[in-house]
Amino acid sequence: MASVIDTVYANLDATTVNVSGTVPTVYTLAELKEWTDIADLPCRLLLPVNERNQASAFELNNFGHTQAEVTWRITDLLLWKNVNTETGLKDVAAELLEYSKEYLEMLLTFVPAAGSPAWFSNATSTIDIFEWPEDSGQYFWGVEVVLTLTEHI
Numbered sequence: 437m438a439s440v441i442d443t444v445y446a447n448l449d450a451t452t453v454n455v456s457g458t459v460p461t462v463y464t465l466a467e468l469k470e471w472t473d474i475a476d477l478p479c480r481l482l483l484p485v486n487e488r489n490q491a492s493a494f495e496l497n498n499f500g501h502t503q504a505e506v507t508w509r510i511t512d513l514l515l516w517k518n519v520n521t522e523t524g525l526k527d528v529a530a531e532l533l534e535y536s537k538e539y540l541e542m543l544l545t546f547v548p549a550a551g552s553p554a555w556f557s558n559a560t561s562t563i564d565i566f567e568w569p570e571d572s573g574q575y576f577w578g579v580e581v582v583l584t585l586t587e588h589i
Contacts, residue, residue, distance in 0.1 A: 439589055440549035441508055447549065448482055448512060451542055455535045460514060472568055474518050477576070481568070483511040507557070508585040512539075515576040519565055528577045532563045535579050543583075554587035 445464060452459045460478040463469070468481060514535060517528055539561065548554045562580045567573070 439506060440552045440554050440587060441585070443549040443552075444508075444510070444554065444585055445482055447546070448510070451546065453480070453514075453535060453538045453542055455531055455538060460516075470569065471572070472515055472574065472576070474521065476515075477518065478514060478516045481511075481513040481515065483513060484509070503588050506587050506589055508587070510583045510585060512581040512583065513566065513568070514579040514581075515566065515568055516579070517577050519575040519577060525577075529563075532577065532579055536561045536563065536581075539579070539581055548585060549587075552587065554585060556583055557586040558584035 449462050449464050451462075455478075458478060460480045461476070462480045462482065464482050465484070469476070472479065514532075516532060516535070540559075543556065543559060546556075548556060560582045562582075564578065564580065565575050566578045566580065567575050
């Protein structure tokens with residue numbers, strides 16, 4: 437059985453997370469821009485690594501057997517507002533917390549790839565200031581969700 441990781445990315449791309457009537461635009465790997473303008477905000481970036489390029493793309497267990505278990509890490513990085521446009525966390529905290537809650541609600545009903553032996557075995561959410569792209573000097577308030585997908589292939 438082949439990996440369903442491409443299907444999972446496509447299904448995440450099709451999801452919406454609504455925060456007080458605002459739905460961030462989703463950018464996949466093929467759509468990523470070299471620079472994020474204020475006009476692009478809010479947006480979600482679907483990445484194979486975290487904002488600091490620290491996550492491995494996959495881990496393979498039981499290699500050499502008839503079935504293998506693969507663990508993928510997918511980062512869904514929300515860039516909400518440029519840090520320079522707000523005075524501090526108090527200006528965005530409620531919206532970022534609402535986004536985290538709405539993302540959780542989306543995950544509870546999300547099917548990674550229908551009919552496949554794939555599931556999210558872990559998810560973490562971090563509200564923080566993120567530099568994007570790396571070493572750009574551009575900082576955004578946002579939420580980093582790291583999803584751990586496990587599948588049998």
